[in-house]
Structure formats: structure tokens, C-alpha cells
Amino acid sequence: MPRSRLRWIVPLAALVCVFAAAPSVSAGGPAPALTLATAPAGTDIVPSDAASDYASRIVVAWTEHGPDGARGFVRWSLDGGQTFQPRHRLHGGGDADFAHVAICGYSVWATSTYQVGSETRSWADVWGLPVIDPPSPSSAGHFALGPGMVDDIGCTSSWVALGIEHAGRLDLRVLPPYCFDPCAAQQDLDLGPAFGEVGIAGTDHWIQTAWTYQDPTYHDQIRQQRIHVTTTASGLDLTAGPRQILSTRPRSETPQVAVFGSRVAVAYGDGSNVRMVVSSDHGQTFGASKVVATAPPCVSTQPCYPIALPLSIDAFGQETLVETLTHQIDGPTIITNAHGALVVPNNPVQPGPDRHVVTQVGAIYAPAGADFGAAGEFWATSDTASAHRTRLRYRAWDFPCLC
Numbered sequence: 017m018p019r020s021r022l023r024w025i026v027p028l029a030a031l032v033c034v035f036a037a038a039p040s041v042s043a044g045g046p047a048p049a050l051t052l053a054t055a056p057a058g059t060d061i062v063p064s065d066a067a068s069d070y071a072s073r074i075v076v077a078w079t080e081h082g083p084d085g086a087r088g089f090v091r092w093s094l095d096g097g098q099t100f101q102p103r104h105r106l107h108g109g110g111d112a113d114f115a116h117v118a119i120c121g122y123s124v125w126a127t128s129t130y131q132v133g134s135e136t137r138s139w140a141d142v143w144g145l146p147v148i149d150p151p152s153p154s155s156a157g158h159f160a161l162g163p164g165m166v167d168d169i170g171c172t173s174s175w176v177a178l179g180i181e182h183a184g185r186l187d188l189r190v191l192p193p194y195c196f197d198p199c200a201a202q203q204d205l206d207l208g209p210a211f212g213e214v215g216i217a218g219t220d221h222w223i224q225t226a227w228t229y230q231d232p233t234y235h236d237q238i239r240q241q242r243i244h245v246t247t248t249a250s251g252l253d254l255t256a257g258p259r260q261i262l263s264t265r266p267r268s269e270t271p272q273v274a275v276f277g278s279r280v281a282v283a284y285g286d287g288s289n290v291r292m293v294v295s296s297d298h299g300q301t302f303g304a305s306k307v308v309a310t311a312p313p314c315v316s317t318q319p320c321y322p323i324a325l326p327l328s329i330d331a332f333g334q335e336t337l338v339e340t341l342t343h344q345i346d347g348p349t350i351i352t353n354a355h356g357a358l359v360v361p362n363n364p365v366q367p368g369p370d371r372h373v374v375t376q377v378g379a380i381y382a383p384a385g386a387d388f389g390a391a392g393e394f395w396a397t398s399d400t401a402s403a404h405r406t407r408l409r410y411r412a413w414d415f416p417c418l419c
Contacts, residue, residue: 048411052091052408053080055080055407058082061396061408062396064088064116067119073096076394076408076410079112079113086113087111088128090115090117100410112128112139115127115128116169118171121174123194126142127139127166138164140161143155157196159199164182167180168215170217171193174220175190175223181210181212184209189202189204205254207259209229211230212228213270216273219277220245221245222244224280225240226239226240236263236269239261240261240271242298243255262305270285272326272329278295279294281295285324287323288310290324290342292308293305311342322343327341394409395408
């Protein structure tokens with residue numbers, strides 16, 4: 017579940033689940049909101065990422081930006097968001113920003129980024145679930161990932177794949193999901209030059225990746241590659257397939273990847289539109305792109321740039337949930353924005369009508385993710401007129417989810 021470089025200035029967030037029989041919010045109602053974190057005065061809470069699975073488990077990560085730097089945290093729920101376990105610090109309590117989280121079988125993974133001088137480095141924290149909660153030292157791992165920035169986590173109960181961007185190249189690091197200290201059983205695949213963003217998802221036997229590339233003439237591309245995974249007695253055997261170019265449209269960026277069975281969906285932005293392409297053969301071939309969201313036209317008399325981005329994506333059965341954001345940038349100012357999640361059919365031949373599922377929910381900062389596994393939304397807010405957002409809130413939606 018991924019995101020773009022612009023995500024850190026985006027003022028809206030939601031974690032949403034939808035089901036085929038109830039395509040509108042009116043079919044359910046919001047539960048009372050829970051406060052998951054309260055930060056000291058003068059500190060901003062920024063929701064970083066959230067993930068869920070079909071066992072009603074939810075994990076959310078956030079950063080608290082204060083005078084002493086950035087501190088990262090995670091909390092998780094084992095009962096669909098009714099209650100949340102105590103929070104855990106990222107990176108041993110040190111600086112931790114731009115967190116990504118995933119639920120991988122019976123483990124929770126969280127990555128974060130920190131600086132050492134002018135170098136960007138990444139860190140991983142892993143906790144075992146749900147047999148031991150809170151985890152004992154033997155069921156938790158905390159280790160350095162080295163130079164670079166983790167742009168996404170994809171995983172199943174068989175593997176974890178981290179997309180690490182460093183020095184203009186993309187490294188796919190594949191590890192076992194229960195990789196506690198020490199964690200040496202890793203494989204690295206160099207996917208080549210990259211610029212910006214990567215999306216990762218998959219099944220037990222396929223890792224699906226898509227990323228942004230800009231060629232030497234500054235033409236944008238969305239590149240895609242699949243990696244076949246075989247579990248052997250000695251570990252994971254990886255076989256990389258050929259790379260494909262899914263888009264050469266100007267301003268192609270922010271690919272998000274979702275997988276359900278043999279179906280692979282990739283959403284990406286191309287300026288004022290969010291487009292999606294779908295494969296029905298494990299990512300070997302893809303159909304024609306389809307526009308799933310469009311930014312409203314500019315109304316300013318000044319130079320203005322409408323932008324549409326996919327923030328996250330998930331797939332279940334024949335449908336795909338795409339979380340999108342559209343806004344306009346007038347110089348340094350975001351003058352309008354709108355956020356929502358769309359359910360779109362996977363079939364690229366007979367797409368059928370899109371269904372608007374949820375619209376603006378008053379959330380702040382980065383998206384929390386689009387997931388069929390849990391119903392609800394996260395947002396940061398303040399009790400005062402201060403510009404600082406000092407509370408992280410969560411509210412479940414009363415949907416009979418497709419979990």
C-alpha cells in the first residue's frame with residue numbers, strides 16, 4: 017500500500033472497507049471515535065500508514081513531529097478496531113519518519129526512515145501476532161535495513177518484500193515473514209533505475225511490483241515486473257520475469273498494486289487523472305487503462321496544476337478499491353482538494369459503472385490506506401484553535417465487511 021512523494025503534504029486520510037451489497041455510506045453508520053494517541057503541546061501527529069487483513073486485525077502507524085524531531089509509533093487491533101493494544105515505538109525510540117506497516121501472516125512489520133548525517137537510512141521492527149501479545153523479546157525483531165528509503169511493504173504469510181529506493185535505483189529485498197533477530201535470510205533483487213514510487217503486492221507464489229521511472233529524456237514511465245516465488249527446504253527461490261512498461265503518459269507516477277488470485281490491478285496518476293490497468297493472468301499481460309478519478313478543472317486566474325493521485329489500493333473478488341486524492345496546486349498553495357474511495361470492477365472488457373463509496377471525512381495529512389479487511393477511518397485533529405494536530409482518532413464503520 018504505497019504512496020507518492022506528494023503524500024507528505026496531502027491534507028486528507030481514510031482507511032475504508034466496502035462491500036458489494038452496500039455501495040454507500042448510508043448503508044452503515046459510524047461508531048463512536050476512539051482516541052489512539054495524544055501528543056504534547058507543540059507536536060503534530062501525522063498518520064503514516066495503516067493495514068488490515070481478513071482476520072479483523074488492523075495496524076496503524078503515525079509520526080509525532082515535535083521540537084526534538086520525529087518519533088514513530090504503531091498500535092494494532094485484533095478485534096476489527098473495537099480495541100487497540102498499547103503503542104510500540106519504532107527504531108528503538110530514535111528518530112523514525114515515513115513509516116509503512118503490513119500484517120504478514122502472524123507478524124506485524126513496520127519500517128521507518130531516519131537520517132545519519134546527510135544519508136537516509138531505513139529500519140525494520142517486527143512483532144509476532146497474536147499468540148503472544150504483548151510480544152516477548154523472542155517474538156520481536158528490530159534491525160537496520162541500511163541506506164535508502166523504504167517506499168512500500170508487500171507480504172503474504174510466506175514472504176515479505178520491501179521496496180528500497182537508494183541512489184536512483186530500486187532494490188527489492190525479500191525476507192521470511194517471521195524474521196526476528198538476527199535477520200540474515202534475505203535476498204536482494206536490483207529492479208533497475210527508479211524515480212519516486214513503488215507498489216508491491218502478491219500471492220504466495222507471485223510478487224507483483226510496479227514503479228516510476230524517468231528516462232534520460234525526462235519521459236515518465238510506469239514499469240512492472242513479477243517475481244515467481246517457490247518455497248524450498250533452504251528458503252525462498254525467486255525467479256524474476258520480464259519487465260513491462262504499463263504507461264508512458266506524461267507525469268505518470270505513484271503506482272499502487274493490488275492482487276486477488278490471478279488478478280493484478282495497478283493504479284497510477286498521470287497528471288489530472290488516476291488510471292488503472294488490470295491483468296487476469298498473474299501480471300503476464302494487462303488490459304487497456306481506464307480513468308477512475310479526475311481532478312476538477314482549475315478556476316484560478318493564476319498558473320494552476322490539477323493533480324490526481326492514487327493513495328492506496330486493494331482487491332477482493334471481481335472488485336478493486338482505489339483510494340484517490342484530487343487537488344489543485346496554485347504556486348505553493350493547495351487551493352482545493354477532494355478525497356474518496358472508488359470501487360471499480362476488475363474486468364477490463366466490460367467495466368460497468370463505478371460506485372462512489374465514501375467522500376471527504378475531515379482527516380488530515382497522509383492516507384491511512386484502502387483495505388477490504390477492515391472498516392473505518394483514521395485522522396489527526398486538535399481540540400483547540402492551535403495549528404498543531406495533537407490527537408490521532410479512529411472510527412469504525414458499521415459495515416458487514418467482505419473480510
